[in-house]
Amino acid sequence: MKSNSNKLIPVTYLTSYLYCPRKFYLEKIKRLPQPPTKQMIEGRIHHEIRQAFSNNEKDLILTLTKHANIENEFQKLLNELIHLSFAENTKLIRTFSISTSELKSKIIRAMNQDIELRIHAIKQTIQQGFIGPELWFNLKPKYISEHPLSSENLGLKGRVDRVMIEGDTIIPFELKTRGVTKIFPSDEIQITAYAMLLEEHYKKSIPLGILEAGNKTHEIPITEENKIKVLQLIEEIKNITENPPYPSNFAKCQSCPWQIQCESLGQKKPDWKD
């Protein structure tokens, strides 16, 4: 299949651009080499495991018997995937002195809710008398992790952390590992962009998304206003110049690794008031 997916803008670009258009330009357009950090490597391993979990989930459900210990089966699968991913990333784990036991606990903690939601749905569907392929087919709701989406029409692509599907109801979830519970404008934009991709993919209206951040669950209404903002951001990114605008405040610059490169882009700094 021919694909134009390389030309599509990742949803995460929208949030990077919102944070600072100049930083976005240096990192994503000029592609200045960024040294990987421990946090980036841990995040990458976590995403790999979520992806592998999602890829293996259907096979696991198909093999479940009526009296299976579903909790054990899911835990076994997750342990196997963690073990496999750690083995594949041994070199990086050593280089960044990552504690595998700490990372393993962090991943299990973060995925517990995903697993609990699935187990609840599976148990209910088994009680209705479904097993094997019928169990998968009748599973309600279905949860899909790392759902890949793309749209030539929107010029956008991305992977949604979790999507819940139950009949006509489709809800995108964005899962943040940060401790802060506050909702940022970039969270709303990210969830709205995923909702737009899902609306096009499933041809259904999506009025709501969920943000999980700082151990709290926030409902994010999908508004026309935010949809317009998403489209505007896509256009701004497509038409970015060599001299992008500054962010709204100076605080972001203080810990920015690109201060020298940013100066060399030119343009006078605004008179920040904060």
Ligand code: SF4
């Ligand atoms: S120094 Fe400030 S304006 Fe420049 S890239 Fe960094 S955050 Fe953006």
